[in-house]
Amino acid sequence: xxxxxxxxxxxxxxxxxxxxxxxxxxxxxxxxxxxxxxxxxxxxxxxxxxxxxxxxxxxxxxxxxxxxxxxxxxxxxxxxxxxxxxxxxxxxxxxxxxxxxxxxxxxxxxxxxxxxxxxxxxxxxxxxxxxxxxxxxxxxxxxxxxxxxxxxxxxxxxxxxxxxxxxxxxxxxxxxxxxxxxxxxxxxxxxxxxxxxxxxxxxxxxxxxxxxxxxxxxxxxxxxxxxxxxxxxxxxxxxxxxxxxxxxxxxxxxxxxxxxxxxxxxxxxxxxxxxxxxxxxxxxxxxxxxxxxxxxxxxxxxxxxxxxxxxxxxxxxxxxxxxxxxxxxxxxxxxxxxxxxxxxxxxxxxxxxxxxxxxx
Numbered sequence: 001x002x003x004x005x006x007x008x009x010x011x012x013x014x015x016x017x018x019x020x021x022x023x024x025x026x027x028x029x030x031x032x033x034x035x036x037x038x039x040x041x042x043x044x045x046x047x048x049x050x051x052x053x054x055x056x057x058x059x060x061x062x063x064x065x066x067x068x069x070x071x072x073x074x075x076x077x078x079x080x081x082x083x084x085x086x087x088x089x090x091x092x093x094x095x096x097x098x099x100x101x102x103x104x105x106x107x108x109x110x111x112x113x114x115x116x117x118x119x120x121x122x123x124x125x126x127x128x129x130x131x132x133x134x135x136x137x138x139x140x141x142x143x144x145x146x147x148x149x150x151x152x153x154x155x156x157x158x159x160x161x162x163x164x165x166x167x168x169x170x171x172x173x174x175x176x177x178x179x180x181x182x183x184x185x186x187x188x189x190x191x192x193x194x195x196x197x198x199x200x201x202x203x204x205x206x207x208x209x210x211x212x213x214x215x216x217x218x219x220x221x222x223x224x225x226x227x228x229x230x231x232x233x234x235x236x237x238x239x240x241x242x243x244x245x246x247x248x249x250x251x252x253x254x255x256x257x258x259x260x261x262x263x264x265x266x267x268x269x270x271x272x273x274x275x276x277x278x279x280x281x282x283x284x285x286x287x288x289x290x291x292x293x294x295x296x297x298x299x300x301x302x303x304x305x306x307x308x309x310x311x312x313x314x315x316x317x318x319x320x321x322x323x324x325x326x327x328x329x330x331x332x333x334x335x336x337x338x339x340x341x342x343x344x345x346x347x348x349x350x351x352x353x354x355x356x357x358x359x360x
Contacts, residue, residue: 044079047309050105051084051301052096054112054253056227058086061281062253062274063297067111067134070298074305093118101126107308109134109154109301113188116140123148130314132304134297135188137318146316154300156321158188158274159195160353161293161328162249163360164346165272166199168291168333169247170211171342172270179214179245181222181236181259183252192251192274192293193221195360202349202358214240215248224255233258241266247290249274260285270336277331290338292331296321324354 051071058068068084075082083103085096093115100108101122108129110119113136120138123131124147132152140147169178180196182189193216200213215222215236224232233255240248241262248263249272250256256274263269264285271278271285273292278285300319308314321327330350333343352358 045309046080047078047107048081048083048103048105049075049107049109049305049309050082050100050103051109051111052093052100052115053084053086054114054227055087055089055092056253058084060227060254061257061278062276063134063295064111064253065281066276066295066297067109067301070301071109071305073298074302074309078306078309080305080309087115090114094121097122101129106130107132107305107314109304111297112136113186114184119151120147123150126150130308134300146318149316152304152314152316153318154297154304154321155318156295156297156300156328157191157323158293158295158321158328159191159198159360160323161295161330162192162195163199163202163353163358164330164350165249165291165293166196166201166213167203167349168199168330168338168342168346169196169249169270169272170200170203170209171207171345172290172336172338173211173247174268175244175246176210177212177214177244178247178249179237179240179243180249180251181215181224181240182250183224183227183255185221185223189223189251190216192249194218195293196249196272198360214243214245224252227253227255230255230258230261233260234262237262238266241269246270247272249293257282257285260288264288273331279331279334286334289334290336291333294329294331296327296329300327322354323350 053064056064058064087093087096109132111134116136116138117140119133130150132154134154137153138146138151180193197213197216200211222236237248237259247270250259251274260271263271270290271288272290275295277292278289
């Protein structure tokens with residue numbers, strides 16, 4: 001049976017509930033019952049892979065959910081045991097990781113830059129447990145090396161895909177002004193914003209235009225300070241709209257849904273999703289999604305767990321998602337008003353980034 005361990009820890013872990021690992025939860029699962037149990041494959045692998053979320057939770061329609069879904073899929077395919085712990089806030093990171101260590105996980109994956117120090121601390125204290133961290137190198141002393149020998153970084157060159165989104169935004173804007181903002185000014189956020197800005201600048205250079213970017217100049221910009229408060233996303237986005245922006249890329253997890261709500265209410269404003277394809281994960285806003293910059297976290301989690309459980313085994317070589325290996329990408333434009341000429345140009349730019357002739 002595949003088990004999900006969900007922990008709402010603040011200062012200490014108070015309860016552990018086991019339930020089937022079937023989909024990203026939208027509410028607390030009841031006690032296990034026959035309906036909760038998913039049939040495992042006839043042959044299962046004796047391995048336990050575990051995951052700790054950031055504060056957004058596994059139903060954030062963003063990076064936590066993508067990681068959770070990747071874990072679900074590999075568990076279903078291999079028949080391995082799983083456990084997950086949702087973090088209510090930063091105080092829960094350490095206790096949640098400790099609880100999973102105590103539950104005999106073979107591999108613990110932590111989701112996000114903010115869990116970096118807690119992951120390093122746990123890895124150093126538990127050298128026989130393997131760890132992986134999404135969106136971070138676990139290099140908290142910035143000496144160029146991962147701070148514990150049993151951590152595998154899972155990172156993404158999202159600036160490559162965001163470059164394509166910036167080009168598309170600059171080519172599509174009707175006002176000549178686009179915008180982006182972040183949840184926190186951390187590398188896993190600003191890499192999106194850097195790529196978006198570079199893509200707009202590339203469009204301007206190639207076409208002799210002056211499309212303006214609000215919210216990020218490469219060093220300073222707009223940040224809401226968290227990844228939870230959707231009202232902040234609404235407020236920041238409304239400010240951009242008031243200043244003429246008609247295409248906005250929020251890089252802020254669930255806060256971005258507040259941005260989408262403001263854009264939808266305003267009309268004539270498009271949103272660029274991040275992490276996953278927002279037409280699929282936030283269908284209530286599908287009519288205003290221009291495209292999405294996809295960080296294929298689920299696929300990376302699948303690959304890392306699969307390799308550790310049934311492949312060559314766990315190793316700490318960093319996983320880096322790129323356009324070349326399909327670890328990052330741009331979602332379909334669906335019914336957004338992006339011309340065939342622009343789509344063709346984006347394909348050429350993508351090929352240039354992959355072959356190195358264009359540097360995002």
